[in-house]
Amino acid sequence: MGKTELLITVILFNLFFVSFTVAIMVYIRKYKSRKKEYLNEIKINNEIHQKELLSTQLEIQQDTMQQIGRELHDNIGQKLTLVSLYAQQLVYEKKVPQASDKIEQIYQIVNSSLQDLRSLSKNLTNDNVSRNEIVTLIQDEVNHLNALKKCEVLFNYNCDYFDLDFVRKNVLLRITQEFxxxxxxxxxxxxxxxxxQSDNEAFLRLKIQDNGVGFDYEKNNAEGIGLKNMKKRAEIIGGKFSFKSKPNHGTALTVILNN
Structure with a gap:
């Protein structure tokens, strides 16, 4: 074999080796790209599944609460009403004069329990979240807490209406209640x-902060169940969740939704 043939052979071998190496690199790159796309697809499908699961759970929960409320009103409520009427009749007829005071007490207790039961039944059967806007739902919570006079709760918003479905309204309300x-x-x-708030940077931004004792969140990185639940709920509805707390500087939570 002459030098020319040897040189051609070496060149061809090098070209083949380079081509083979490039082909392997291209294959590996495509494999990694397909693997990344596959993992992203799995992640997206899991997120969609989690959202659908949460939506179903909330709907089942709502239906169950309404069913319990109706059962309390139609069954137990009617029985307590009957007991109240019997007790009232015994008091007025004075058939058992030596026990009139005790019967009167029973009558008062049954009536008080009946009022509490009716209130509970109304709350359970009232589809409050579906019928009201998120602003109204949060304002109701604020009014309730301010009536207790344990802490002053201030609520500011720049939009009366946010286009939110039942699941997102429910999640934002539960996060607010938890905090x-x-x-x-x-x-x-x-x-x-x-x-x-709603602005050019975010469709919805919910920020809640207190001026309490706070805690070292960076040092104590173990999140409580309540905090984990709030974070998980926010992520399931596609929200960006952030939480900050420092000793003597209070605690703050932010949920951002980009519609």
Whole structure:
């Protein structure tokens, strides 16, 4: 074999080797790209599944609560009403004069229980979330807490209407309730601010903060069940969740939705 043939052979071998190497690299790159797309697709499908699951759970929960409310009103409520009438009749007829005071007490207790039962039944059967806007739902919570006079709750918003479905309204309301209850129980605060805003940067921004004792969130990275639930709920409806807290600087939570 002459030098020319040897040189051609070496060149061809190098070209083949380079081509083979490039082909392997292209294959690996395409494989990684397809794998990434596949994993992203799985992630998206899981997120969709979680949203559908949450929506179904909330709808089942709502139906169950309404069914319980109707059962309380139609069954137990009617029985308590009958007991109340019997007790009232015994008091007025004075057939058992030596026990009139006790029968009167029974009558009062049954009537009080009946009022509580009717109130509970009304709350359970009332489809409050579906019928009202998120602003109204949060305002009702604020009014309720301010009536207790344990802490001043301030609510500011720049939009009366947000185009939210049942699931997103329900989740935002539950997150708000969870934060408010935690602040009242643990923060030792005297003021809580709630801001619900819509602007060019976000379709909806919910920020809640208290001026309580706070805690070292960075150091104590173990999240409580309540915080995990709030974060998970926000992520399931496609929200960006952030939480901050420092000793003596209060606690703040933000949920951002980009419609």
């Amino acid at each position: 408010l209850q935690n602040s009242l129980k643990h923060a030792n605060c005297d003021e809580i601010k709630i801001d619900l």
